[in-house]
Amino acid sequence: MFSPFAKLRSMMTLAVAIVAVFGVAAAQKPAAPDDNTGFEAIFDGKSLTNWDGEPGYWRVENGTLVGETTPEKTIKVNTFLVWRGGTVKDFELKAEFRLTPAANSGIQYRSVVLPDVSKWAMKGYQADMDGANSYTGMLYEERGRAFLAPRGQFTRMTEGRALKQIASLGEAEALKAVIKTGAEWNQIHIIAQGNTLIHVINGRVMAVFIDEDSKGRAMEGLLGLQLHVGKPMKNEFRNIVLKKL
Numbered sequence: 209m210f211s212p213f214a215k216l217r218s219m220m221t222l223a224v225a226i227v228a229v230f231g232v233a234a235a236q237k238p239a240a241p242d243d244n245t246g247f248e249a250i251f252d253g254k255s256l257t258n259w260d261g262e263p264g265y266w267r268v269e270n271g272t273l274v275g276e277t278t279p280e281k282t283i284k285v286n287t288f289l290v291w292r293g294g295t296v297k298d299f300e301l302k303a304e305f306r307l308t309p310a311a312n313s314g315i316q317y318r319s320v321v322l323p324d325v326s327k328w329a330m331k332g333y334q335a336d337m338d339g340a341n342s343y344t345g346m347l348y349e350e351r352g353r354a355f356l357a358p359r360g361q362f363t364r365m366t367e368g369r370a371l372k373q374i375a376s377l378g379e380a381e382a383l384k385a386v387i388k389t390g391a392e393w394n395q396i397h398i399i400a401q402g403n404t405l406i407h408v409i410n411g412r413v414m415a416v417f418i419d420e421d422s423k424g425r426a427m428e429g430l431l432g433l434q435l436h437v438g439k440p441m442k443n444e445f446r447n448i449v450l451k452k453l
Contacts, residue, residue, distance in 0.1 A: 260292060308441050309440065313434045315334065315430050335398050335407050347407060362377055365418070386412045395411075
C-alpha cells in the first residue's frame, strides 16, 4: 500500500518525465522543406540541346518540353526523348509534368536504347504516368519485368524474380487523389541509390522498390521521356533538374 508521500513522489516523477519528453520534442526543429540544392538543370527551357528524339514529335514551347501525337501524326512503337548529356547511376531527378486525359507517358532511368527496335526505343526502369492516373507513380520496367512496384506499395524482387511486398505506403486511390489533373502541374521526384528506387509525387511517396535481381536490374543507364502509342496525346515536362549522388 502506497503512503500519501509515495503517491505524491510517484506523480511528481511522472510529471517531470512528461515535461522532459515534451521539452525534447519542442527543442527538435521540424525538417526544412526539400529544395534544389545540388541539383543542375538538364533542360534549358529554350532548346532540345542534349535531348534526342524522333523528329516531328518533340518540341520546346513556352519553356516546356512537349511530346505530341495527333490523328494525322501517329507512332507505331513507343518512342522516347533521350537525354544525351550522360548516364545516371545514383541520382535524384525532379521534374514537373502535365498530361492530356488520353496520354500515356513516363520517365525512363538507368535505361538503354534498343536500336533493333528503333533509334528512340528504350528498355529499363520507368516512373510511370498517364492522363487518367491509373498508373501514375508506379515503377514499371519498359520491355522488361513489367510491374515492379504498383502505386502504394513498397516491394522487393529477389533472385529468381520473385516479387514480394514489404509494406503498404497507402491506398492506391487515396494516393491518386494527390495527383493533379487538367491544366495543373505535378512534380515528380525520383531517387535511385544502389538497388533502392523511390518515386515521390507532390510530396507523397508513391512507390519504393528494392531490386535484388542481379541478372535483371540495372545500376546505370540513360534518362528518357516517353511518348506512348495510342490515342492522340500531349505530354509536357519542365523544370527538369538532376543531382548525382
